[in-house]
Amino acid sequence: MRGRVTVQVFRMDSTGAASVYDWSTTHMLFAADSVYDMMNYWAYMASLRNVPLSFTANFKDPFSHYTRSTVPTRTNYEPINNSPNDAYLWVNDALSLHGYGASPITFTNVWEKNEEFNAAALSSSGGPYDHAFSIYLVSNFRADGTAGPGAFNGASYGAFVPVLGGTAQIVALNAAGFGLNYLWFVLRHETGHNFWACDEYLAGCLSCGPCASNGPRPSVLNANCAAGPTAGDGYQTLCSVPRVECVMTNTSTENICTFTMQKIGW
Numbered sequence: 515m516r517g518r519v520t521v522q523v524f525r526m527d528s529t530g531a532a533s534v535y536d537w538s539t540t541h542m543l544f545a546a547d548s549v550y551d552m553m554n555y556w557a558y559m560a561s562l563r564n565v566p567l568s569f570t571a572n573f574k575d576p577f578s579h580y581t582r583s584t585v586p587t588r589t590n591y592e593p594i595n596n597s598p599n600d601a602y603l604w605v606n607d608a609l610s611l612h613g614y615g616a617s618p619i620t621f622t623n624v625w626e627k628n629e630e631f632n633a634a635a636l637s638s639s640g641g642p643y644d645h646a647f648s649i650y651l652v653s654n655f656r657a658d659g660t661a662g663p664g665a666f667n668g669a670s671y672g673a674f675v676p677v678l679g680g681t682a683q684i685v686a687l688n689a690a691g692f693g694l695n696y697l698w699f700v701l702r703h704e705t706g707h708n709f710w711a712c713d714e715y716l717a718g719c720l721s722c723g724p725c726a727s728n729g730p731r732p733s734v735l736n737a738n739c740a741a742g743p744t745a746g747d748g749y750q751t752l753c754s755v756p757r758v759e760c761v762m763t764n765t766s767t768e769n770i771c772t773f774t775m776q777k778i779g780w
C-alpha cells in the first residue's frame with residue numbers, strides 16, 4: 515500500500531418494492547467523513563514509517579437536478595437483505611451507471627467489471643494513480659432512524675471484501691451493529707484487505723502460516739493470527755510470537771502489527 519490511491523465511493527440505496535432501509539442526508543455526510551477518516555488513518559500510519567501514501571476520494575453517486583443534491587446510487591435490491599455472495603447483483607447496478615455493467619450478470623463478470631472500472635480510474639482526473647479500489651456503502655437504517663440487521667443475510671458480518679487483494683469492499687453503515695461511530699474503524703480494516711492484509715481475529719484466521727498465496731507476497735506469515743491457545747504470558751503458542759493488537763485483529767486499535775505491515779508491503 516503505497517503511492518497515490520484513488521477510492522471510488524458509492525452509497526447504495528434500495529428503491530421500489532425491495533426498499534426497507536434508507537439513507538438520510540446526515541448519514542450521507544457521515545459516511546463521507548468516515549471514508550476521509552479511513553484515508554487519513556492509513557496516510558498518517560504510512561507517514562510515520564516513511565512510506566509515501568496519499569488518497570483521493572471520488573464520490574460516484576449521481577447528482578439529482580430535481581432535488582439539486584447528490585443522491586444515493588439506486589438499486590432494485592436491498593443489499594443488507596442479500597447474501598454476501600449475491601452482492602454482485604446490486605454492485606452491477608452501480609457499475610452500470612458508469613458504463614461498466616456486466617452481461618450476463620454473473621458473479622465473475624461483475625467483479626471483473628469492477629476491476630476494469632478501477633483500472634480505468636487509475637488515469638482519472640488528478641491521476642495517474644498507483645492503486646484504485648471501490649467502496650460500496652449500504653444503509654441498514656430505516657427511514658425513522660432505527661437500525662436493521664447488522665449483518666448481511668445468512669452471514670455474521672456487515673462488511674467484507676469479495677476477493678482478498680481485489681478492488682472492492684462492501685460495508686454496511688451499522689456494520690455488526692457497532693454503530694455509526696465505528697464505521698471508519700471498519701473501513702480501515704477492510705482497506706487492509708484490499709492491500710492483501712488478512713484477518714487476525716479468532717475465527718477470521720485458521721493458522722499462523724501464509725494467508726495470501728495468490729498475492730504479491732505469498733510467503734509472508736499470518737503470525738499474529740489468534741488461532742490456537744494463547745499462553746499466560748500473551749505468547750501465541752502456535753506462532754511462538756507475542757500477540758499484539760492490530761487493525762486486522764481488533765478494528766478499534768490503530769496499531770498495525772509487523773505481519774500486517776509485511777502483507778501490505780510496508
Ligand SMILES: [Zn+2]
Nearest residue numbers: 703707712713
Ligand atoms: Zn476482515
